[in-house]
Amino acid sequence: MSSATPTSTFWRPWTPVAAATDPVVMVEGRGTRVRDADGTWYVDGISGMMNASCGHGHPRLLQAAARQLEQLAHFELSAFTHPAAEALAAGLARLLPGDLGETFLVNSGSEATEAAMRIVSQYWRNMGAPRDRVITFQAGYHGSTALAQKLSGLPSNASDWAAPFPIDHVRLPVPPRELRSAGGAEALAGAFATALAAGPPAAAVMVEPLLNVGGGIVLPAGFLTELRRLCDQYGTLLVLDEVFCGFGRTGRMFGFDHDGVTPDLVTMSKGISGGYVPLAAVSTTPEIKGSFRHEPMIGGLRYGHTTSGHAVACAVAAETLEVIADEGLVGNAKVRGSELLSGLRELEDHPSVIDVRGLGLVATIEVDEQETASAVVAEARRGGLIIRSQGTAIMVMPPLITTAADVAETVQLMAQALARVTSSADHRLHAVHQ
Ligand SMILES: Cc1ncc(COP(=O)(O)O)c(C=O)c1O
Numbered sequence: 001m002s003s004a005t006p007t008s009t010f011w012r013p014w015t016p017v018a019a020a021t022d023p024v025v026m027v028e029g030r031g032t033r034v035r036d037a038d039g040t041w042y043v044d045g046i047s048g049m050m051n052a053s054c055g056h057g058h059p060r061l062l063q064a065a066a067r068q069l070e071q072l073a074h075f076e077l078s079a080f081t082h083p084a085a086e087a088l089a090a091g092l093a094r095l096l097p098g099d100l101g102e103t104f105l106v107n108s109g110s111e112a113t114e115a116a117m118r119i120v121s122q123y124w125r126n127m128g129a130p131r132d133r134v135i136t137f138q139a140g141y142h143g144s145t146a147l148a149q150k151l152s153g154l155p156s157n158a159s160d161w162a163a164p165f166p167i168d169h170v171r172l173p174v175p176p177r178e179l180r181s182a183g184g185a186e187a188l189a190g191a192f193a194t195a196l197a198a199g200p201p202a203a204a205v206m207v208e209p210l211l212n213v214g215g216g217i218v219l220p221a222g223f224l225t226e227l228r229r230l231c232d233q234y235g236t237l238l239v240l241d242e243v244f245c246g247f248g249r250t251g252r253m254f255g256f257d258h259d260g261v262t263p264d265l266v267t268m269s270k271g272i273s274g275g276y277v278p279l280a281a282v283s284t285t286p287e288i289k290g291s292f293r294h295e296p297m298i299g300g301l302r303y304g305h306t307t308s309g310h311a312v313a314c315a316v317a318a319e320t321l322e323v324i325a326d327e328g329l330v331g332n333a334k335v336r337g338s339e340l341l342s343g344l345r346e347l348e349d350h351p352s353v354i355d356v357r358g359l360g361l362v363a364t365i366e367v368d369e370q371e372t373a374s375a376v377v378a379e380a381r382r383g384g385l386i387i388r389s390q391g392t393a394i395m396v397m398p399p400l401i402t403t404a405a406d407v408a409e410t411v412q413l414m415a416q417a418l419a420r421v422t423s424s425a426d427h428r429l430h431a432v433h434q
Contacts, residue, residue: 029055042384047398047399047400050270053274061276062276064319073310077304082311084311084315084318087315104282106282107313108278110142112243113142113267119284133200134168136168137152137214138154139152140241142241173187184223188223196233201236208241209256210362214390215391238263238265243280244270247321247330251360252330258359265282266282266283269281272317274317274323279310279314329401332400339407339408340363344396352368352369353418361400364394364395366393373394376389383417
């Protein structure tokens with residue numbers, strides 16, 4: 001394994017600075033595989049950063065980036081526009097349900113959350129009826145900028161500063177595995193009904209259709225339908241975070257398609273550009289966008305970044321939407337996802353395994369302890385499979401181009417990794433030698 005030199009000046013995100021870890025140096029990606037600096041190839045079970053949905057080195061995406069770079073890298077978007085942003089917004093309008101045809105572009109999922117919250121807050125002011133309370137999942141994740149961080153109740157997102165508006169975090173009423181049993185959807189919707197009733201009228205409810213960072217938690221069918229109904233009842237805006245689920249990850253184009261609901265705002269990133277370039281979007285309705293029409297000259301939405309709607313990013317994203325359609329990647333995610341889930345369910349008898357769940361190409365094995373999860377991730381990497389853990393959840397999220405052979409190999413490598421981590425004594429030993 002290659003190591004970064006201990007004197008590396010690169011400060012890696014989300015990593016303890018004192019950690020005695022030698023990160024693997026990744027140098028190349030091809031299709032569903034990545035290669036490190038020592039020449040070892042791995043099965044990429046995390047799609048780069050959960051975003052390389054079309055796989056690595058896709059020629060159409062490389063060409064789209066090169067064409068746009070040659071033509072025009074980027075240009076100011078408040079006084080001007082460019083065809084790449086227009087094409088992407090039009091492409092999204094065709095994909096999204098209902099009248100979610102108005103799109104605002106930014107660079108990251110966190111910025112999409114920030115933009116969505118600013119739109120929500122200003123919308124209520126525009127309507128002459130200010131509301132500011134927002135309801136989210138305690139185990140939800142919407143990003144790591146200051147505002148996005150406060151929307152989550154996960155310990156990893158804790159910060160000392162105050163939120164700019166009241167946020168109510170709804171806890172799961174039952175453990176993740178019990179959400180699938182009868183009554184799961186009602187119990188979950190009931191928790192949101194209580195939160196909606198418990199305070200002043202909420203400006204918005206913001207949730208992910210499947211909780212990613214919270215532990216790969218699949219929400220019960222029917223929950224979003226009921227949440228939509230509750231939001232309508234309270235006149236509250238429903239914001240769905242499709243940053244992780246969007247563009248086929250769960251076996252449907254959007255996570256909310258499983259329930260057939262249409263939110264008032266949707267945030268998107270990751271798969272939107274196949275992970276090749278940073279890009280994110282918020283789409284909403286003409287009614288919400290139109291409420292800004294009386295804003296003074298500087299206004300409209302007082303938010304944006306130098307690289308918001310960067311032309312190269314937009315060109316790659318517009319092409320990504322075409323690749324997803326041309327290669328049938330959403331359907332492939334559904335088929336390969338059920339193969340992956342049934343393969344991993346064979347591992348349910350392992351003494352450390354508490355639950356195996358999944359939807360499309362998001363598969364989660366929940367184990368008894370966080371150390372067990374970390375040890376399995378480390379063992380899998382030694383065997384040639386890159387996966388990821390979030391707390392006690394081990395997550396497998398391969399590119400949507402994954403083949404049946406890739407799935408079989410992934411399941412086999414997972415089984416081997418799990419078999420090598422048999423007891424807590426074992427995984428403590430692994431952690432020491434990692
Ligand atoms: C559901 C969800 N929302 C928002 C984000 C934040 O996106 P970013 O890391 O691009 O800021 C993430 C990132 O993992 C996510 O999974």
